Amino acid sequence: MQASVETLGNLERRVTFSLPADRLESVVDGRLREIARGAKIKGFRPGKVPQKVIEQRFGQQVRAEAIDALLREGFGNAVREHSLQIAGNPRIEPKEGDELAYVATFEVVPDFGDVDVSKLNVTRHTAEVLDGDLDAMIENLRLQRRTWNPVERAAQDGDAVEIETWSLAGDERVPAEGVERGATVLGSGTMFAAIESALAGMKTGEEKAVDVDFPADWRVPQFAGRTVKVNVKATKVSEPVLPEVDGPFIRSFGIKSGDAEQFRADIRANLERELKGALMTRLRREVGEQVIAAYSHVEMPPRLVEAEARNMAFQAVEQARRQGQHVPEIPADAYLGFMDPARKRVLVGLIVGEVARRNELRLDPRRVTETLKLIASTYEEPQQVIELYRNDAQLMSGLQARVMEEQVIDWIAERAQHTEQALSFGEAIRQ
Numbered sequence: 001m002q003a004s005v006e007t008l009g010n011l012e013r014r015v016t017f018s019l020p021a022d023r024l025e026s027v028v029d030g031r032l033r034e035i036a037r038g039a040k041i042k043g044f045r046p047g048k049v050p051q052k053v054i055e056q057r058f059g060q061q062v063r064a065e066a067i068d069a070l071l072r073e074g075f076g077n078a079v080r081e082h083s084l085q086i087a088g089n090p091r092i093e094p095k096e097g098d099e100l101a102y103v104a105t106f107e108v109v110p111d112f113g114d115v116d117v118s119k120l121n122v123t124r125h126t127a128e129v130l131d132g133d134l135d136a137m138i139e140n141l142r143l144q145r146r147t148w149n150p151v152e153r154a155a156q157d158g159d160a161v162e163i164e165t166w167s168l169a170g171d172e173r174v175p176a177e178g179v180e181r182g183a184t185v186l187g188s189g190t191m192f193a194a195i196e197s198a199l200a201g202m203k204t205g206e207e208k209a210v211d212v213d214f215p216a217d218w219r220v221p222q223f224a225g226r227t228v229k230v231n232v233k234a235t236k237v238s239e240p241v242l243p244e245v246d247g248p249f250i251r252s253f254g255i256k257s258g259d260a261e262q263f264r265a266d267i268r269a270n271l272e273r274e275l276k277g278a279l280m281t282r283l284r285r286e287v288g289e290q291v292i293a294a295y296s297h298v299e300m301p302p303r304l305v306e307a308e309a310r311n312m313a314f315q316a317v318e319q320a321r322r323q324g325q326h327v328p329e330i331p332a333d334a335y336l337g338f339m340d341p342a343r344k345r346v347l348v349g350l351i352v353g354e355v356a357r358r359n360e361l362r363l364d365p366r367r368v369t370e371t372l373k374l375i376a377s378t379y380e381e382p383q384q385v386i387e388l389y390r391n392d393a394q395l396m397s398g399l400q401a402r403v404m405e406e407q408v409i410d411w412i413a414e415r416a417q418h419t420e421q422a423l424s425f426g427e428a429i430r431q
Helices: 021-038 051-081 131-144 193-199 247-251 260-295 302-322 334-358 365-376 382-390 393-415 425-429
Strands: 003-007 012-018 086-094 101-108 121-126 147-150 160-169 172-174 180-185 207-213 227-241 417-422
Touching: 003 051, 012 051, 021 051, 051 086, 051 101, 086 302, 101 302, 121 260, 121 393, 131 260, 131 425, 160 193, 193 207, 193 227, 247 260, 260 334, 260 393, 260 425, 302 334, 334 393, 365 382, 365 393, 382 393
Parallel strands: 121 417
Antiparallel strands: 003 012, 012 101, 086 101, 147 227, 160 172, 160 180, 160 227, 207 227
């Protein structure tokens, strides 16, 4: 099969190629005969359906599938024949006037020159899970399961306080009638700081007026940028009651034996898994920053960068919606605000791919299995998650891409000039 390549720009190419007619007909005929052997069509015995009926029923679909397969094969052959490194997905369209001729337009990987990772300077962070980290996590779990006991004393840090409020913004009362009700845990920072601070020392039934300076962008228009007199009444003060770390408490987290040592071992495993992911995220960012600094002068494929920017804009909007924010329709030019980070992301991705290709790095199946087990271990039924990945090509492909990227990042970091910086567990997971 002959294919011609045209240069449309620095990084854009166009390949014109034709599908072999005899090969197409051979593939279609073979597939139709295969279908005929097992087709069950009303009015005909299995294996005795006339060829014309098979062609009428399945011909169009089979031909479309055959063309799709030959298109991918033909384009792949053209790419290999001309030693092209594709960046992103090609756009393949029929050539006008020839039903078996196609035109593929695509971008290629830029020339990075000599990719010498030994010139990069990478800080590699290290950390470990200590007994104190286990104790802190167990304390957090106790806080999550705490109950509340009403008290008559003055409210103090850690207490839950239920309140009623009404405010005066100049001469305007908010709300116009009645009160607004709310609650906070002192020290949590979930309520406006001046109001939460005023609650400390108040007992149930006590009232207080507080002058509060609200910022100009405050969500309540009547309060924005003004000093408002907020009248606060503590309607209930409760102290926390933390559960003991005993058998029932431990069993509530899925440890059927209720054994404290097993509980700590499981928590350690979870924290170590979290730490491993956090350290890889830090290393990925470190390597990425070095790569960007070293190769920022290289031109990136513009369509690939735009596609990544559009994807980032879409993800940002979806995340906002998942968090309950009202987001209107995405403006057509919203992606423009993401062009710079998109270019950096594309640059790092292409360099990672080039390093893997030039050094013939291959995906490590053992690392894929290990990563899959780590992912599955976060679920109640790990084996079901493993089977889900193994039976879903898209999920498995995403996992393999992630593992391959991590392998290359590790490979680069090992060969770069690097220094180690020790962090505590808390510092390491704080991104």
